[in-house]
Amino acid sequence: xxxxxxxxxxxxxxxxxxxxxxxxxxxxxxxxxxxxxxxxxxxxxxxxxxxxxxxxxxxxxxxxxxxxxxxxxxxxxxxxxxxxxxxxxxxxxxxxxxxxxxxxxxxxxxxxxxxxxxxxxxxxxxxxxxxxxxxxxxxxxxxxxxxxxxxxxxxxxxxxxxxxxxxxxxxxxxxxxxxxxxxxxxxxxxxxxxxxxxxxxxxxxxxxxxxxxxxxxxxxxxxxxxxxxxxxxxxxxxxxxxxxxxxxxxxxxxxxxxxxxxxxxxxxxxxxxxxxxxxxxxxxxxxxxxxxxxxxxxxxxxxxxxxxxxxxxxxxxxxxxxxxxxxxxxxxxxxxxxxxxxxxxxxxxxxxxxxxxxxxxxxxxxxxxxxxxxxxxxxxxxxxxxxxxxxxxxxxxxxxxxxxxxxxxxxxxxxx
Amino acid sequence: xxxxxxxxxxxxxxxxxxxxxxxxxxxxxxxxxxxxxxxxxxxxxxxxxxxxxxxxxxxxxxxxxxxxxxxxxxxxxxxxxxxxxxxxxxxxxxxxxxxxxxxxxxxxxxxxxxxxxxxxxxxxxxxxxxxxxxxxxxxxxxxxxxxxxxxxxxxxxxxxxxxxxxxxxxxxxxxxxxxxxxxxxxxxxxxxxxxxxxxxxxxxxxxxxxxxxxxxxxxxxxxxxxxxxxxxxxxxxxxxxxxxxxxxxxxxxxxxxxxxxxxxxxxxxx
Numbered sequence: 001x002x003x004x005x006x007x008x009x010x011x012x013x014x015x016x017x018x019x020x021x022x023x024x025x026x027x028x029x030x031x032x033x034x035x036x037x038x039x040x041x042x043x044x045x046x047x048x049x050x051x052x053x054x055x056x057x058x059x060x061x062x063x064x065x066x067x068x069x070x071x072x073x074x075x076x077x078x079x080x081x082x083x084x085x086x087x088x089x090x091x092x093x094x095x096x097x098x099x100x101x102x103x104x105x106x107x108x109x110x111x112x113x114x115x116x117x118x119x120x121x122x123x124x125x126x127x128x129x130x131x132x133x134x135x136x137x138x139x140x141x142x143x144x145x146x147x148x149x150x151x152x153x154x155x156x157x158x159x160x161x162x163x164x165x166x167x168x169x170x171x172x173x174x175x176x177x178x179x180x181x182x183x184x185x186x187x188x189x190x191x192x193x194x195x196x197x198x199x200x201x202x203x204x205x206x207x208x209x210x211x212x213x214x215x216x217x218x219x220x221x222x223x224x225x226x227x228x229x230x231x232x233x234x235x236x237x238x239x240x241x242x243x244x245x246x247x248x249x250x251x252x253x254x255x256x257x258x259x260x261x262x263x264x265x266x267x268x269x270x271x272x273x274x275x276x277x278x279x280x281x282x283x284x285x286x287x288x289x290x291x292x293x294x295x296x297x298x299x300x301x302x303x304x305x306x307x308x309x310x311x312x313x314x315x316x317x318x319x320x321x322x323x324x325x326x327x328x329x330x331x332x333x334x335x336x337x338x339x340x341x342x343x344x345x346x347x348x349x350x351x352x353x354x355x356x357x358x359x360x361x362x363x364x365x366x367x368x369x370x371x372x373x374x375x376x377x378x379x380x381x382x383x384x385x386x387x388x389x390x391x392x393x394x395x396x397x398x399x400x401x402x403x404x405x406x407x408x409x410x411x412x413x414x415x416x
Numbered sequence: 417x418x419x420x421x422x423x424x425x426x427x428x429x430x431x432x433x434x435x436x437x438x439x440x441x442x443x444x445x446x447x448x449x450x451x452x453x454x455x456x457x458x459x460x461x462x463x464x465x466x467x468x469x470x471x472x473x474x475x476x477x478x479x480x481x482x483x484x485x486x487x488x489x490x491x492x493x494x495x496x497x498x499x500x501x502x503x504x505x506x507x508x509x510x511x512x513x514x515x516x517x518x519x520x521x522x523x524x525x526x527x528x529x530x531x532x533x534x535x536x537x538x539x540x541x542x543x544x545x546x547x548x549x550x551x552x553x554x555x556x557x558x559x560x561x562x563x564x565x566x567x568x569x570x571x572x573x574x575x576x577x578x579x580x581x582x583x584x585x586x587x588x589x590x591x592x593x594x595x596x597x598x599x600x601x602x603x604x605x606x607x608x609x610x611x612x613x614x615x616x617x618x619x620x621x622x623x624x625x626x627x628x629x630x631x632x633x634x635x636x637x638x639x640x641x642x643x644x645x646x647x648x649x650x651x652x653x654x655x656x657x658x659x660x661x662x663x664x665x666x667x668x669x670x671x672x673x674x675x676x677x678x679x680x681x682x683x684x685x686x
Contacts (some may be wrong), residue, residue, distance in 0.1 A: 005419045033662040060554065060569060061678055071572060073553035074546045076599050083419075085597070097574040101556070104576040214417070225429070226436045230465060238429055267460045277417050279428035281463060292436065317574045331579050392577060398584045399573035 003078065004211055007085040008137075009103045011130065012112035013122040014091035017143040019069055021112060021181040021202075022086055023053025028188035029203070031077040032056065053181070057088045068092055072102030081207045091122050096366055097317045100129055100403060107212045108137035110202070115148045115178070118158045124165055125351040128368070131169045132315060132405065134384060137209045140166075140173045141202060146180040150193045168353060175205045215241035215276040218387055220248075221304070222282065222296040223334040234265055234281040235290050237334065241387045242298070244282070245273040249299040252290060254306045254378040258299060260285040293335040295380040295390070304382040304390060305409055308375045309342065312393065314404030315350065316363040322395075322402070324361045329396040333389050335379055342374035363402075370407070383409045420606055424457065426578075427594040430557060431461040431541065433580055434592045435468070438539035441592075442469045442498065444528075444686065447482045448633045449618065450543035450595055453603055455493065456612055457594065458541070469496045471531055471540070475523040476503040477513065477635035485615045492613075500531035513637035516669045517680060523635075525684040529565060532589055539583075539590040542686055547599045548663055549670065551677045557596055560587035565684025600663050601656050608649045618652065620644040631663055638668035 010018045026032045040055045043064065055064060056075075063070050069090040077084055089102040103109065109130050113123055130138060140162060148154040155178045166173065177186055178197050185191045186201045200208070220242025228234045244250075248261045264271050265281030274280045284290070297303060316322060322341060330339040344360040348368045356367065363369045384391025384405045391409075395402040417425070434441060443458060443466070445451045458466045472486060490497050506522040513519050531537075546553040556572050558580040565588070573581050583590055595603075607614060620629040628641035629652075642661065646652045656663075664670050670677050 003419075032660075033665075034660040035662070035665075057550070057553075060551070062570065070570060071554045073550070074597070075553060076547050098572065101572075101575045225432045228462065230463060234463060236432055236461070238425065265463060267463045275417065277422060277425055279425040279432070279461070329582075389578070394576050394579040396579075396582065398582045400576060400579060400581055403574070403576040403579075 003082050005083040005085060006108060006206070006209060006211060007087060007106050008108040008110060008206065008209075009087040009089055009106035010110045010112060011089050011099060011103060011126040012091055013114065013117070013120040013126075014068065014093075016091060016112050016114040016117070016120075016123070017181045018091055018112055019054030019057045019088060020052070021110070021141070021143065021179075021187070022075065022088055023056040024181045024184055024187050025086065025202070026056055026075075026077055027053065028184060029077050029079060070095055071098045074102075074105075079203060079207055084206065089126075091126075093122060093125070093366070096125065099126065100133075100315065100317065103129055103133055103135070104403070106133075106135060108139075108206070108209050109135050110139045110141055111173070112141050112143050113158060113162060115142050115144050115154055115158055119161050119165060121351045123162070124353075125366075127166060127169055127171060128350050128353070129315070131171055132313070132368075134388065134405070138171060138173045139202065139205045140176040141179045142176065143179050143181055145178045145185060145194065146183045150178075150185075152196045155197075174209070175199060177202060177205065215387060216243055218242055218276070219301040220244050220296075220298045221387060221390060223389070224290050224292055224294040224296070225334050226292055227290060228281070232283055233287055234283055235294075236281045237279070239274050239276050239278045239280065240333065240389050241276045242301075243273055243275050244296070250284075250296045251299045251303070252288065253295045253297060253304065253380045255294075257288060259288045295333070295335075304380050306378050306380050308378050310373050310375070310379065310381065310406050311370070311408035312373055312404045313370055313407045314363075314368070314395070314402045316365060316367050316369065316402050318397065318399070318401035319365050320397075320401075321362045321364040328401065330373060330375055330379070330393060331396055332379055332381055332393040337375045337377055337379055339373050339375040341371045343372040345370040345372065371404075381406050381409075420602065420609060423598055423602060424460070424606070426597070427457050428461045429578065430580070430592065430594040431458055434539055434541060434558075434594075435461075437580075437582065438590070440535070440537050441539045441541065442471045442535070442537050443541040444543070445470045445472050445486075446543070446633070446686075447472065447478070447486050447615065448543070449603055449607060449614065450545060450598075452489070452612060453598075453606055454541060454543040454595060455489070455495070456610060459493065466493070466495055469498045469535075471498045471500055471528075473524050473527045473531075474499050474501040474503065475527075475635050476501065476507075477523070477637060479617055479633070479636055479639075481615055481617050482633060485613070489613065498531060498535070500527045502527035502530060513635065516638065517676065520669050520680055520685055521683055524686070525565065525680075529684070537589055539592055541592050541594060543595050544593055544686060545595050545598050545600070545603070549677050551681055555593055555596060557593050559591045559593065560584070561589055561591060561684060562586060563588040567682055567684070569678075569682065601653060604649060604653045604656065608653070614649065619648065620646050630666065632667055634667055634669075640666040640668075642666055
């Protein structure tokens, strides 16, 4: 039986110990390649430093010289239960776009807080991003307990401060664990230093998490990526949710034309059906002209929403601010439509959650905003909580400049 | 769907996105296991056709088994092969494998530059993986290079979910990495599941009196085999699972100095 794989991201303020925790997870699960520790020791000695577990992940010369993670990276380890992909995310405010890049690929998160410093600017901003990305499986670790003499009182103080903030975001962490990544307390093993703590280690907590459930039981959605004309016209794309079968009566959105699935295409196979997550091709019965961005659904199931003005909540990720009137490319699943922010209802500081401006004219780097996006044609979408791919979007100026989720779905509002 | 199904579908999605955005696209094929998997995924993405050229960079220093394997696959899979090389110039300049950084740059990176100039490719599909090397772990799936082939690793654009960037004017070409999330074990499990052809260099046999196999393929002077008894794919999977030796430990250019891979990649190396 194939072991499953869970992807989790480690986030938190700069210097609170994310890369060190990863190095420690590797070391304690015996996952480091031979010679790696020796290599790191040598580099640390040449830089005149004590051994830094962080160097397992921080590979760029600049990262090692400055002791700061610049870009997100992924690495792999396994426990008896499953395989893990660890996503390391930089904690410095400058690299927030890299942090979101990493976190957007995760199914679970570890938020790390320095026991000495407590909750800091990026602790709050990263928490906010976890919330926005819809990550529900969260472990909080209060790190560097060795620096506060493994004090239970200090642990409780930081825990209280953090929970007050997370409550505002409606984030309920699954575990809050005191650790020392440097010394190896409560990462893979329980230690005497923290004998007053009766919760799980970080590894046990991770093993208790579950894989994201398959979307096979949701209404069927298929996003057309491209149309190929080899011997016949094949609509290539991915099943986003549900199950699509040969002879299914389907609806093409947003045009609302109807047709039938003549054949499901996969090279060297002749499948009768395809489930959520699968990249396939579809041949329709009457050769209806489909194009990239069409969303196919089952005629008799609940339908997604269609509109040319969406309400969204977005995180601006470009140094160049957005100014009212600018047109940008709106991308949602395989749909790509030009649009502009018709109204910037509210701009929020992504760390303090303070409202900065209402009915604003611009959004600056790292600010968050509630907006109304006016599009040049209809877009098909639905609730992020039901089918994530159809509820989230990015804005593009050739590079991605913002990411967000749709907050109003048929009169119902999703609170962020 | 199991983990391999998920990886396969995601990679096909990425390959199709790349082809949708860039019709002037090619795939880089090193003859190794990863880029051979990549060709297979492209065939799946386009229902048996590979609608773009496959570029092989000939350093003139590869193993004979690699040339043989290449010709066998080209025939079997009906590939449009472009052979790219900078052998004459490298030889003329007297660049030898002794100077690893210069040699890789001249024989691989510069050869690729010539080919991109000639064919005006806007994008290249490559089979690199994050678990191969810490520097590759920092890559994006869509990763731009400027006209000097520089990788601006300090200022990479955000890449959210399954949304990939477009090309800017300042970007000479994009490197696209559909296998970034795969691990070495995933690749071998997939080779087994799909029954893909495997270069004989990967299997252990007596070479110079010792049972050894190549775990990563490159040029003869800079690639060393490792002791191994794995003579089939199952045994390779078992060996990697138990091994604590890094995959590219037999590749000399990675180890020239602490940050060699970063320097090579910043200059446009794969």
